[in-house]
Amino acid sequence: MNTRFTSSISRRRTGMAAVLLAFGAALSAPALAQFRAPSQPGLPVNPPAAVQAAPAQPAPQPRIQLADAIIAVVNNDVITRNELMDRARMVERRMRGQGVSLPPPAEFQRQLLERMIVDKAQLQLAKEVGIRVDDTMLDRAVSRIAEQNRMSLQEFRNQLEREGITYPRFREEIREEIIMQRLREREVDNKIQISESEVDNYLAAEKGAGGAQQELNLAQILVRVPENASAEQIAARRQRAEEIQRQIRSGGDFAKLAATYSDASDALSGGDLGWRSQDRLPQLFLDAVSGLKEGEASQIVKSANGFHIVKLVGKRQPSVVKGGAAGPNAVQQTHARHILIKTNQIVSAADARRKLAELKQRLDNNAAKFEDLAKLYSNDLSASRGGDLGWIYPGDTVPEFERAMDGLQPGQVSEPIESPFGYHLIQVIERKRDDVSQERQRLIARQAIRERKLEEATQDWLRQLRDRAYVEYRFENAESSGS
Secondary structure (H helix, E strand, O other): OOOOOOHHHHHHHHHHHHHHOOOOOOOOHHHHHHHOOOOEEOOOOOOOHHHHHOOOOOOOOOEEOOOOOEEEEEOOEEEEHHHHHHHHHHHHHHHHHHOOOOOOHHHHHHHHHHHHHHHHHHHHHHHHOOOOOOHHHHHHHHHHHHHHOOOOHHHHHHHHHHOOOOHHHHHHHHHHHHHHHHHHHHHOHHHOOOOHHHHHHHHHHHHHHOOOOOEEEEEEEEEEOOOOOOHHHHHHHHHHHHHHHHHHHOOOOHHHHHHHHOOOOOHHHOOEEEEEEHHHOOHHHHHHHOOOOOOOEOOOEEEOOEEEEEEEEEEEOOOOOOOOOOOOOEEEEEEEEEEEEOOOOOOOHHHHHHHHHHHHHHHHOOOOOHHHHHHHHOOOHHHHHOOEEEEEOOOOOOHHHHHHHHOOOOOOEOOOEEEOOEEEEEEEEEEEEEEOOHHHHHHHHHHHHHHHHHHHHHHHHHHHHHHHOOEEEOOOOOOOOOO
16 A cells, blocks of 8 residues: 555544543543432342341341443434443543543533434444444554554553453444444545536635635534524524523633533534644634634634534644645655555564664665665565655655654655554655646645535534434433434
């Protein structure tokens, strides 16, 4: 497999896996109180006659406790109390690690259960359309996660157990995340269409901007409006958004309010969208934060998914020119080559690192040529070319590879570097600054438009999937709902 894949895909696929290691603390008792099974009095047992004759205090009655209970039905499947408790422990640990204040227990339960309902609906659809992840692929994914945390698989497994996460459950979390990612690619990514006129309009707008766009760090709160909602439902949702906005203006913590009230998938991360260039943000959000100072929140804005409140967390000039079409189109290109050793059930991460370290020592001692070693040992399609990857633009490779490559001087060889594809030795041959060709400009524009559309299309698809699902709540004092 060639290394030249876009970094955005890599980030989407590895995000959940990176988060899971941080999970594990137990959820506080109040947060799960309403999901605990009520105790029941046991049946009295008749004691032997000899015991009846002796005056004694009555023995405590044994109590029967329900081991588990169904708290929600989603189409033809269920979510149990134990499943919710397991997820709650992981999510609370992650939120504390990110510094996000926990919402009140009842709201935390509601948010978490809603996320689980949406995940369950996705997994059901994936099963219907035949998306599967076999154990071999899953083993590789888990091994990569362990390697990224600089642990052997056994050390990683022991760490999970210490954090209160069973290894089988962790594996299933990763399997489900991969399945859902594949489903979204099938149902959303592959259906996004970009016309030539859209590319033309994008390039014209970039030219008019006259330079590299700022990067923005945004957070959002979404109050979702169901598909085909009535006027009364829309009004009620708008009122809820207005109440959230009043709390923000009164000094409420945006991240905690997002975790408490937002219906977006990023709610339990405080609504954080992270740093993005302006051309990769929905126009709705750009308009909402236009004119805001850092730390301010927007007015309520309406989209097809509901009502949004957007916070401008920060803004900055991009640190690296990515080759956009605006202004001077000169970007730095790197001519590089590499040796890739993939890890699998036969070749472990330690084996790959050790082999590359031996090859690097030979190169450092001038005992071999890079291109000769690449032809002999590299597992990449570039091996026949001596590992030559040609001229690489910023953003062409995955982030791990690009960071290592950017830190090298021409002629220098890296230490063994890990990426999602395996382990690399990288050598920079030369660098140059050159104008981006017209074809390249259009490709960059198309990628930016796709990313912008993808965010909105994914949220719209998830909303429709949730609205079509039959959901019945079965915990005490919850509203029943079916659609």
